[in-house]
Amino acid sequence: MSHSIKSVHLTNYYHKDSGGISTSFNNLLAAAERHRRLVRLIVPGETESVEEVTPFAKIYYVPARYSPIFDKRYRIMMPWLYMLKGSAIREILLEEKPDIIEVTDKYTLSLLGGMIRTNHFKRLGRPILVHFSCERMDDNIASFLTRGRLGRWIARRVIGNYTLPNFDYHIANSSYTAEEFYDSVSSEKNPRRSERFMNWCWRAFKAPRIPIAERIFICPRGVDSVHFTPDRKSDDVRRRMIEHAGIPADSVILLYAGRLSPEKNIGLLVEMMRSLAGDKDRDYRLIVAGAGPTADWLRQQTDRNAVGKIVQLGHLEKEILADYYANADVFVHPNPKEPFGIAPLEAMASGVPTVAPNAGGILSYATNDNAWLVEPTGETFAGAVREAVCEVELRKQKISNALDAAKANTREASTDRLFAAYDQMYEDFHDRRELFTGNEAAADFDFVGKVIGPVGTSRF
Secondary structure, three states, rough: OOOOOOOEEEOOOOOEEHHHHHHHHHHHHHHHHOOOOOEEEEEEOOOOOOEOOOOOEEEEEEOOOOOOOOOOEEEOOOHHHHHHOOOOHHHHHHHHHEEEEEOOOHHHOOOOHHHHHOOOHHHHHHOOOEEOOOOOHHHHHHHHOOOHHHHHHHHHHHHHHHHHHHOEEEEEEHHHHHHHHHHHOOOOOOOOHHHHHOOOOOOOOOOOOOOHHHEEEEEOOOOOOOOOHHHHHHHHHHHHHHHHHHHOOOEEEEEOOOOOOHHHHOOHHHHHHHOOOOOHHHHEEHHHHHHOOOHHHHHHHHHHHHHOOEEEEOOOOOHHHHHHHOOOOOOEEEOOOOOOOOHHHHHOOOOOEEEEEOOOHHHOOOOOOOOEEHOOOOOOOOHHHHHHHHHHHHHHHHHHHHHHHHOOOOHHHHHHHHHHHHHHHHHHHHHHHHHHHHHHHHHHOOOHHHHHHHOOOOOO
């Protein structure tokens, strides 16, 4: 491609040294120089600053307050930081003049797409608008607000009537995450939807007059298989790991790495350890590497159900975490609704047997041949852990297959796919520009009949 594409990415979910979303952005920034692409990241920070990562990659930190709800460790950029003239994000975008603007957020940043679509940011021109979905709204609503049919109804109406028409393209990190896009417009999944209201929304947002399936891409994340490797296995590291956790030297060490938050299904870990605590032959201990709003709850549940069996170490630096992966006996991942799950992939790349639910985005790379995929209950997880420890030959075979899966899902392969997707979007957008930007034609277009209707049912 003769034109060098510049992309600007906005997200509220960026902590430089932790989190799956942060890892994927760090991988993208690292790949910018290899691909010789200009990549800019706009994230919340304590003060205004600019970080030159490489000659091709740059991070803008925009002053933002901490979130008042949910995970209060995160700062949140709000709409007034880009909607008002002279506001911080607006000035950055005008300075950079990107070809692609990608928003990784369904809430406070998503208004940017509609604002540009409807010509409320004329000085910027008309960049390609991309929404990257790293999580499902219905799962978030179920974890933090309300479960069941009401939560699904709210999520599908927001995604179907607001998110989908507001952007030119949508990227999902797994088929599981992408399924929400299709479910939100499926006549089968939404039998009582108002087609009149949906048409009104899509016309109001000047939506692209192009079938949904042609605007959705699936780009899984990748693992740093050089950093996360079985080569880190070491008696000395394991000894330090045991001392750090304060557990007996002969313990069977289980490891969980991730946020301690309601959507992560942390309660399953307590149930699993309560079951394993009854074993007479082995002393199972769970090391938890991570922090979050349910940390205190987990301590209380540990004291009530599995005293001393679960040890929280808080956030671990990347080097220490990589060592702990390789020297644990089993890695456990309890969330059946994981959007993708970088931690299980890191564990597999490290050569540690991995136990996880048989559902969610981890099925992008995890199978029964390279992991223990079971129903997400304490008893089934405990049974899988026992098998992973006791069945030596099965353990060896699954580890070997897991290492092959990690090699096929490296961060290099992931960012190559992502840049290829941006290239495809760029060419498609400019080939069919009028279908994306023809606001007058969108004013009375029958989106339900000609764009949404043919989807009919979920693709997955």
